[in-house]
Amino acid sequence: MSIKGKAYIAGIYEHPTRLAKDISLAQIHAQVAKGALEDAGLTKDDVDGYFCAGDAPGLGPMSMVEYMGLKPRHVDSTDTGGSSYVLHVGHAAEAIAAGKCKVALITLAGRPRAEGMATGTVPRSRGGTPTPDEPFEFPYGPTVVNMYAMCAMRHMHEFGTTAEQLAWIKVAASHHAKHNPHALLRDVVTVEEVVNSPMISDPLHRLDCCVITDGGGAIVVVAPEIAAKLKRPKVKLLGAGEFIKTQMGGKVDLTYSGARVSGAAAFAEAGVKPADIKYASIYDSFTITVLMQLEDLGFCEKGKGGAFVADGNLIAGQGKLPFNTDGGGLCSNHPGNRGGLTKVLEAVRQLRGEAHPAVQVKNCNLAVAHGTGGSLGLRHGSATVILERE
């Protein structure tokens, strides 16, 4: 069974806040759910499937189902970090195709900024019973940034990728963020400004890193017969793929990501090629994340990502592959340190023709949204969806 054409994204919503001091975590989940349902033209009582991940308070979906007064007959709280919500879109389509639900709601919320969390630079133990890997990693001081940095270091060693090439990814994101009134960072930056920003963990500078923001978002995925009755432009799911990339028992290879597997699966199911894609939402926790995923999704050869992203090739209206036209996680929003959901949102805006006019891709009929969650350098979840404007 394929999910191709079996489900549509009918509603989306991104919380405008980037600092949620006076809003509770559960409240953000409900606000974004309400926003996405209203966008779709549906109500809470239409929801019969609910999807959330580890950012939701409580055990799996249960507390949020109760808080929002939902009555789902299908739930899924698979947590693959920031990629969860891209994966949830695929899982929602599977559930819809199998007749388990017709209106699936996916929510994300987070308040790391309000809580003063040291997101990227402090090693974190999950607490409780340690994972089997933890004793062999945590005492050495793995942080979010230094583990991604090791991927960048190896990429530079093997392929000659430069700091300036990585910087172009941030530069492109900043050209898009200037048009987004909600973006945290709205100033256009230059390659020089990126490579001269403080070194956080070699070779990643401060401006190679994404923003830390509060907020959230929601997606409503519906069955074709529901989508047919709604008034919003129809965005059809063509393909989905997922993968967990690990250290492979010590056969560590930092030069590629799980996108190699999840992307291939999604493109195969959709029956399209990377060259057909008009717009790409690519997970951008760091510049290196984008570069590796572009290679692994097949937009360029392995090792040629540096040349591919340079010279404005990712800037809408200039380059061949407009990416993250909302400013992405690098400049606009990375709610709850989980950027997958907002990747889907901007892809849907582009396909609807509702992106900011300055960054709207002409005749945007085919888009990819890709997420990476966990740690690119330790173990990560990878999820890809291919979406089409019908």
Next chain:
Amino acid sequence: MAAQERKLPAPAVSQETQAYWDAAAKGKLLVRKCTSCGQAHHYPRTICPFCFSDKTEWIEASGKGTIYSYSVMRRAPVPYAMAYVTLAEGPRMVTNIVDCDFDKLKCEQAVKLVFKPTDGGPPLPMFTPA
């Protein structure tokens, strides 16, 4: 940049990895090897992650390796070098590179085993330029 000492948290020792940490306390690095498929892996498991055989045993690593990748964590109270080291026995392990000039580190550089004490637990295997 001179490498300074930093406080290292103790690893959580489990039933499955007690022998690994007992050996570390004696200055030895153990690697788990499968006698069915012949491959060594890391971190150590009783069931081989390659062929799923339960015929695995401890072998003592030579302590020789090369840096697969590294990153100097500059934004920390005491900067440190995170790394993956490729052991002569095959597996790559998460570790730190210590007692060296961080600015001179390179991928594929030869390194050798050292141990560093932790806060109330067994010492951690780390590496220094050979």
